[in-house]
Each structure stands twice: as C-alpha cells, then as structure tokens.
Amino acid sequence: MSDQRDPAPYDALLLLSFGGPEGPDDVVPFLENVTRGRGIPRERLKEVGQHYFLFGGVSPINDQNRALLAALREDFADAGLDLPVYWGNRNWAPCLTDALREMVADGRRRIAVLATSAYASYSGCRQYRENLADALATLEAEGLPLPRVDKLRHYFNHPGFVEPVVEGVLASLAELDEPVRDGARLAFTTHSIPESAADTSGPAGEHGDGGAYVRQHLDVAELVALAVREATGVDHPWDLVYQSRSGAPHIPWLEPDICDHLEAVHAAGAPAVVMVPIGFVSDHMEVLYDLDTEATAKAAELGLPVRRSATVGADPRFAAAVRELVLERAAAERGAPVERCALGGLGPSHDLCPIGCCPARAERPAAAGADSPYA
Numbered sequence: 001m002s003d004q005r006d007p008a009p010y011d012a013l014l015l016l017s018f019g020g021p022e023g024p025d026d027v028v029p030f031l032e033n034v035t036r037g038r039g040i041p042r043e044r045l046k047e048v049g050q051h052y053f054l055f056g057g058v059s060p061i062n063d064q065n066r067a068l069l070a071a072l073r074e075d076f077a078d079a080g081l082d083l084p085v086y087w088g089n090r091n092w093a094p095c096l097t098d099a100l101r102e103m104v105a106d107g108r109r110r111i112a113v114l115a116t117s118a119y120a121s122y123s124g125c126r127q128y129r130e131n132l133a134d135a136l137a138t139l140e141a142e143g144l145p146l147p148r149v150d151k152l153r154h155y156f157n158h159p160g161f162v163e164p165v166v167e168g169v170l171a172s173l174a175e176l177d178e179p180v181r182d183g184a185r186l187a188f189t190t191h192s193i194p195e196s197a198a199d200t201s202g203p204a205g206e207h208g209d210g211g212a213y214v215r216q217h218l219d220v221a222e223l224v225a226l227a228v229r230e231a232t233g234v235d236h237p238w239d240l241v242y243q244s245r246s247g248a249p250h251i252p253w254l255e256p257d258i259c260d261h262l263e264a265v266h267a268a269g270a271p272a273v274v275m276v277p278i279g280f281v282s283d284h285m286e287v288l289y290d291l292d293t294e295a296t297a298k299a300a301e302l303g304l305p306v307r308r309s310a311t312v313g314a315d316p317r318f319a320a321a322v323r324e325l326v327l328e329r330a331a332a333e334r335g336a337p338v339e340r341c342a343l344g345g346l347g348p349s350h351d352l353c354p355i356g357c358c359p360a361r362a363e364r365p366a367a368a369g370a371d372s373p374y375a
C-alpha cells in the first residue's frame with residue numbers, strides 16, 4: 001500500500017460550492033447569477049428572494065463552508081497531510097474563477113475538487129463541471145498556466161457522510177415525545193429536479209426511471225433507516241420525498257413535495273415525522289426556509305409533531321472522509337492500489353464522469369470528465 005499521507009500528484013484541494021448572498025444587497029444579483037438562461041418564472045424568483053430577505057439577505061451556506069474549510073484544514077494537519085485547501089463558489093464570492101487564479105499564482109497545477117453536492121445530476125454534478133470549464137477558459141484567455149482539475153467522486157454512500165446523518169436522525173427521534181416516537185415516519189428529503197433531468201442522471205448505463213439521482217438517494221435512505229432500526233430496535237417506516245421545486249409549473253418535477261407528503265401521512269394516521277435532508281451537505285437556505293420554516297409551519301397547522309434532523313455540515317467524520325477521498329484518488333492517479341470505501345448496494349461511484357453522464361439541455365464544455373476539453 002502507498003503512503004497514507006501522500007497526496008501526489010495533487011498539490012491542492014479546492015472546495016467548490018454553490019455560494020449564497022451575504023447581505024440584502026447581494027440577493028438580487030445572486031439570484032440573477034443562479035438563474036441566467038435557466039427560464040425560471042419571475043414569480044418564483046420574487047418568492048425565493050423573500051426567503052433570503054427573511055434571514056437578513058444572508059444565506060447560511062457561506063458560514064457552513066467556512067466551518068467545513070476549518071474542519072478540513074484541522075483534519076489534514078492532524079493526519080499529517082500537507083495539502084493546502086482553497087474555496088471557490090459557482091454563483092457568489094469567493095468566486096471559482098478568482099480561487100483558481102489565486103491557486104495558479106500560488107503555483108498549484110494539479111487540483112482535487114470537492115463539490116458540496118453528494119449525488120449525480122445535471123444540477124449537482126455536470127453544472128459544477130461546466131463552471132470549472134468556464135473558469136479554465138477565462139484563465140486561458142488571460143494567458144495563465146492551466147491547472148488540471150479532478151473532481152472527487154460522489155460521496156453520498158461514504159460512511160463519513162452517512163454516519164452523521166444516522167446520528168442526526170437518532171437525536172431528532174429522541175426529541176419527540178415518547179408516545180409518538182416509535183411510530184414516527186422518516187421523510188428523507190432532497191432537492192426536486194425536473195423528471196427529465198432525473199431520468200438522464202448518472203452514466204448512460206444508469207439512466208432510466210429516476211436515473212442515478214433517485215437510486216442514489218434511495219440507497220442512502222435505506223442505509224440510514226436500517227442503521228436507525230439497528231440502534232433503536234424500532235422499524236420506522238420511511239419515504240423519499242422532494243422539496244424546493246422551481247421551474248415552470250407545466251414541466252414535471254420529482255414528487256411528492258414534503259408539504260403534500262406531511263398532509264398525506266397525517267391523514268393516514270402517522271403520529272410524527274422526522275424530516276431528514278439527505279440531499280443537502282449543510283444547512284442551506286432550502287433547509288432553513290423550505291423545511292424549518294415552511295414545512296414546519298405546515299406540520300404545526302396539521303397538529304403533526306415534526307423534527308428536522310441535522311445535515312452533515314463540518315462534522316469531523318465528513319472531513320476525514322474528504323481526506324480519504326483525496327488520498328484514494330491520488331493513489332488511483334499514481335496507478336497505486338486503491339481501497340474505495342462505500343456502504344449500501346451501489347458501490348463506489350466513478351472517478352471520471354463518462355461521456356453522456358448527466359447531459360445538459362444544451363451541450364456546453366465541462367471539465368473534469370471524459371468529455372473535458374482540458375487535460
């Protein structure tokens with residue numbers, strides 16, 4: 001086995017995230033960045049703007065990323081892994097292009113990229129790769145040396161992602177009053193996406209109804225439900241549901257929505273629900289608004305006790321998982337033997353997105369995949 005602390009060929013890690021506004025003046029330009037060319041109705045944008053204004057125009061995602069950066073640096077230092085960590089976002093400052101420029105100026109030429117999105121899909125994977133390609137094109141136009149960027153594999157089924165989720169569910173169950181606790185249903189929730197995007201998510205061989213996106217979430221949900229049963233001795237019924245639907249109303253998106261689901265299970269006699277946001281790496285606005293505000297108000301109106309379990313955030317087990325993913329990929333790139341950690345039925349995800357993986361509506365260059373125009 002190779003040295004467990006050898007990051008070669010990598011000379012840096014880039015934490016690549018979505019980005020979010022940091023004050024009221026940022027909200028509208030941020031939303032414009034996110035939705036440019038995506039055909040989102042104006043009404044929806046106004047509504048989402050209000051979600052941000054309700055929280056002072058500040059998205060929680062930036063502080064979450066700062067905490068994750070600190071956790072990664074601490075974990076790397078403790079493990080004796082000498083690898084600088086940078087941060088750049090797709091849609092707001094600190095911007096991806098600026099981060100790459102800084103990295104190149106610091107002499108970084110071979111960069112591992114961790115996206116704060118754990119699953120396949122156009123929005124959760126290829127769009128990050130497209131933005132990497134755009135940033136590289138900008139550097140190229142400026143005559144800067146181009147670094148090579150490698151996106152780390154999807155980590156939805158890594159124990160460092162799954163275990164903190166399980167712990168969060170157990171904590172939420174413990175908070176429910178005893179008479180309703182054992183009957184509580186688990187509502188695993190993730191971002192709704194257009195059905196067409198779900199059906200084509202993942203490598204071509206994994207397309208089909210719901211594609212890799214739905215299959216990966218079902219795998220995590222089942223893993224978590226089983227671990228909860230093992231810990232509590234209680235078999236909590238579970239469902240995979242969706243939230244944060246956007247787009248034009250006539251286009252089908254994944255359903256049911258969490259609020260409709262709460263209504264349905266309440267009508268069917270469920271005594272309580274734990275909402276488990278497995279689709280989100282940390283407490284994004286979707287979690288604070290769509291779950292903690294909107295869905296929680298819906299449940300109160302129904303008289304249905306609900307809890308929202310914790311996201312992974314900056315959990316040290318997740319930071320350690322990122323280190324393992326970097327070292328695993330580094331070994332693979334060196335041609336050394338590799339052990340790939342993964343729970344559940346799907347096995348470890350691919351290192352390199354193959355051609356046809358999570359196709360875009362309109363084809364654009366995407367880096368860090370088999371179809372990348374860059375080395």
Ligand SMILES: CC1=C(CCC(=O)O)c2cc3nc(cc4[nH]c(cc5[nH]c(cc1n2)c(C)c5CCC(=O)O)c(CCC(=O)O)c4C)C(CCC(=O)O)=C3C
Pocket residue numbers: 018019020021031034035038040044045048059060061116117118121123124191192193194244245246247279283284285286
């Ligand atoms: C799958 C997925 C993830 C999870 C993977 C990942 O994490 O990347 C995700 C994350 C996020 N989405 C975010 C914000 C927004 N997403 C929007 C719009 C959209 N998201 C989509 C999908 C996803 N989105 C889609 C298909 C659209 C329609 C437009 C389009 O086809 O592109 C819009 C426009 C308004 C609206 O329509 O809702 C906003 C403001 C934030 C930041 C939150 C914060 O500030 O804390 C985060 C982390």
Ligand SMILES: [Fe+2]
Pocket residue numbers: 191
């Ligand atoms: Fe989104």
